[in-house]
Amino acid sequence: MEDFGVRKEKVKALYDKMNSLGIYEKDILEKFIRSSGKGGQNVNKVSSCVYLKHIPTGIEVKCSQERYQAINRFLARRILVNKIENLLKEKEAEEKRKIAQIRREKRKRSDWAKEKILKEKHIRSEIKTLRKKVIFDEE
Numbered sequence: 001m002e003d004f005g006v007r008k009e010k011v012k013a014l015y016d017k018m019n020s021l022g023i024y025e026k027d028i029l030e031k032f033i034r035s036s037g038k039g040g041q042n043v044n045k046v047s048s049c050v051y052l053k054h055i056p057t058g059i060e061v062k063c064s065q066e067r068y069q070a071i072n073r074f075l076a077r078r079i080l081v082n083k084i085e086n087l088l089k090e091k092e093a094e095e096k097r098k099i100a101q102i103r104r105e106k107r108k109r110s111d112w113a114k115e116k117i118l119k120e121k122h123i124r125s126e127i128k129t130l131r132k133k134v135i136f137d138e139e
Helices: 010-021 039-045 069-106 111-130
Strands: 028-035 049-054 058-064
Touching: 010 069, 028 111, 049 069, 058 069
Parallel strands: none
Antiparallel strands: 028 049, 049 058
16 A cells, blocks of 8 residues: 555545545556646655546546645545446446336327327328319219
């Protein structure tokens, strides 16, 4: 377990969450970049901004919230884990929605619904018969 400059419990909770989602350190590409914005000499000399890319999903994260690189490494990992978790939840919700849609489509119609559809069909057929060409017999 790495030292990110935060409490051990937070680091352990982060790694537990990563393991439960199947995120491994070997799948994460980590780079350090110089931050931008306010900060003066610290920003100009120290690469405290952390860039992470999760290779299997292609999700990228940049974090320069704090002044220290170690804390930014921790925060970037936490952001990455949350993004991947949201992605997995969205996929799961999409699958559930598709299954529910199929279930609704396959469900038998009630007698009331069948009667309503038949009434609409009869009305529609009457309208169509009124559209037929009228042939006049010329005598």
